[in-house]
Amino acid sequence: MAPETHGDPTTDRDDWLARLAEALGSDDARRVAEVLPRRVWDDWAVERFRFWWVRATGMEVTQSIQHHQAHQHLTDPADRGADNSVRLVAGKTTWVRVYVRGGIFGTVHGVTGRLRVQRRILGFLWVDVATLSPLAPGTVRARPFLDYATERGNVAHTLNFRVPPETFWGNVRMTVTLTDGARREYDTRTVTVDATLRQTLRLRGILVSYNGPTTANATPGIPTPPPLNLAAPSLADLQATSARALRAMPVQAWGSFTQAGATLAWTRPLDDPRLNAGGCSANWNLLLNALTNRRTADGNRTDVVYYGLLPSGIPLGVPGCGIGGLGSAVSGDQGTLLHEIGHGYGFQHTPCGAAGATDPSYPTYEPYAPASIGEYGLDTSTGAVLVPGATSDYMSYCFPQWMSLYQHRRLIQHARLDPRWENDQPWLDTYREWRKYRVEEDLPYPPDPWRRADMRAQQVISVTGVVHPGGRPEVLTVARVAASTQLDGRRTGLTVSLRGRGGEVLAQAPLVRLTTHGGGCGCDDDDTSSYLFQAFVPDVEIGDALTIDGDAGELWVRHAPEEPAEVHHVTAEPGDDGSTNLRWEAHAGKEPEFWVQATQDGGRTWDAVATGVTGDGVVVDAGALPAGAVELRVLAHDGFTTAVSETVRVEVPARAPSVAIMHPVDDQTLPAGGALQLWAAVPGVDVGRDAEIRWVLDGHEVAAGEEAWVEAPEAGAHKLELLVRTGDGEAAAGVTFTTVAIEGGSEES
Helix, strand or coil: CCCCECCCHHHCHHHHHHHHHHHHCHHHHHHHHHCCCHHHHHHHHHHHCHHHCCEEEEEEEECCEECCCHHHCCCCHHHCCCCCCCCCECCCCEEEEEEEECCCCCCEEEEEEEEEEEEEECCCEEEEEEEECCCCCCCEEEECCCCHHHHHCCHHHCEEEEECCCCCCEEEEEEEEEECCCCCEEEEEEEEEEECEECCCEEEEEEEEEEECCCCCCCCCCCCCCCEEECCCCHHHHHHHCHHHHHHCCCCCCCEEEECCCCEEECCCECCCECCCCCCEHHHHHHHHHHHHHHHHCCCCCCCEEEEEECCCCCECCCEEEECCEEEEECCCHHHHHHHHHHHCCCCECCCCCCECECCCCCCCCCCCCCECCCEEEECCCCEEECCCCCEECCCCCCCEECCHHHHHHHCCCHHHCCEECCCCCHHHHHHHHHHHCCHHHCCCCCCHHHHHHHCCEEEEEEEEEEECCCEEEEEEEEEEEECCCCCCEEEEEEEEEECCCCCEEEEEEEEEECCEECCCCECCCCCCCEEEEEEEECCCCCCEEEEEECCEEEEEEECCCCCCEEEEEEEEECCCCCEEEEEEEECCCCCEEEEEEECCCCCCCEEEEEEECCCEEEECHHHCCCEEEEEEEEEECCCCEEECCCEEEEECCCCCCCEEEECCCCEEEECCCEEEEEEECCCCCHHHHEEEEEEECCEEEEECCEEEEECCCCEEEEEEEEEEECCEEEEEEEEEEEECCCCCCCCC
């Protein structure tokens, strides 16, 4: 074993000569010393052939998964990529792992350094934006040799820097300078990366409460437990549940989390049997239909994924279910949220575990098993490395899971992530590019009006329901609304038609099967079981009948009622708890259904507030409406026509913020002495301007701000508190976590 060395190579010449003397003999070493003055030593041995001393052999810039020396572990050249070639995004926490080598004669302890971060402006000029110190413990041991898997598989073997999200955007150049404890320099290395793409995790939360039985599978002869009454989660709970998705996906650190209306009250247990392998149960399908109606009332936006957030404790047979553009699971289940919104992006399962029908395009990253993520992943909150030989894609049913190369590539420029580019080209070039796409009727929405083409709301007749085994359709809701007509699903052989008095077709649309994905098992697209459907028929006129037709002829018909629906005398009164009591009078057939919508822009866009209401009023909870002036209207559906009320104006008072802790997670176990991320969720608040955020660890204030990094405390149990103060009030949240000493200590131990 080579002895360990310390210090500057130019001051260790005698030590090197002593080693040489042992190998060559003292006379030969003396002759070398005579012809090897210090300048030759510095210029030839140290500068030209850096393998004699400490040097940076590589820099890996990663946000969740990245290529680095891919030829060292991927056997198929088609699977490999150049170093740092996995697309990076703007505004996301970024780790820079610096791989360090020592001299061939020994290991060097205490190697540290600094990272200079620069951004390009005006297309050619580089400006400094930050100089960063390494994460704890702040030093690394520079070894002469270390095998690839060991070094890459643990951040303790690299010098690590964290680039904060507000700093990382645009064309970025990073230069690392390796030094010793006395700040004497060993080596420098530079890498330039492209972070001009900014994407945002956009979730439109539908918050669900539960008041119903403890199970759908009561055992005869055993007393039934009392029903459950569970309050709906909050918007901050949705944001906290999305923490894993924010870390794994190519999106910026700050997501867009909004609430699609008032709480959706649910009364049916969700632990009834699946209708088919990998699908959802009958009660789950009814819930998904209710969520689909809320999404339709909200305009069926294509720039978000809708997510039904269930209260913890609700009876479940599967952890979650989803369809294209919409998912649902329990508050706090971060892994299931990531999986279900994957279905919302149109992704299939990947081939591992009881996955059923899987994505045929998913590659096998040799030499790893099917569903491997393909490269080394990294969780930027903990520094945990996800090894490709033991980590599966998050759309599979093998564990542990993480973002794969395949899904990462498919999420780049995905429409539901609102992709935007932040180039540093001169403004004239940007203007010329915009002019090529300018569409007059879309103004004033520059600079990307073409992005909104598939989001334009159209007047449609939304028909939703269930097709039962044997092909019998059951219509659950008919509503005439303005919504985007994009549907993620498979067209069936059935057609929904609007017909005139003589039976002629006035408008028609295909009936689309909304393929449901039930968590915990694979998805078999089984045509022998029931399935949800939706159709958007152009609302060209009232018509005389709606029909569903197939090869066998007419399968369902609904005729226009003698009197169209009416709704009037809408009133809104504020409640003491910040809620709004909305009442109306209406006539809408034998089985009326009412929806409530809200606008803050004079009616240009409408957001869903409530759906599925069957009485003459609804209480809109405090968090369902934005603060300020809001206009409300009621839509009355009689199963054929829809009546729209006049608007009523309400003033929604400001309220205290809703807050949650994104990291660390309650009851989490973390290594003592490592870098600990403190990450807060304060939805709807401009943190830098409107809020004061403080972190208190074990009774001592340790940091401030929405995100901060501290050294994890010594081994033991700990309590972390988040204290938030805004002009509208104060709020707090807390978690407990445990730290443990890592056996053998850090790399420097």
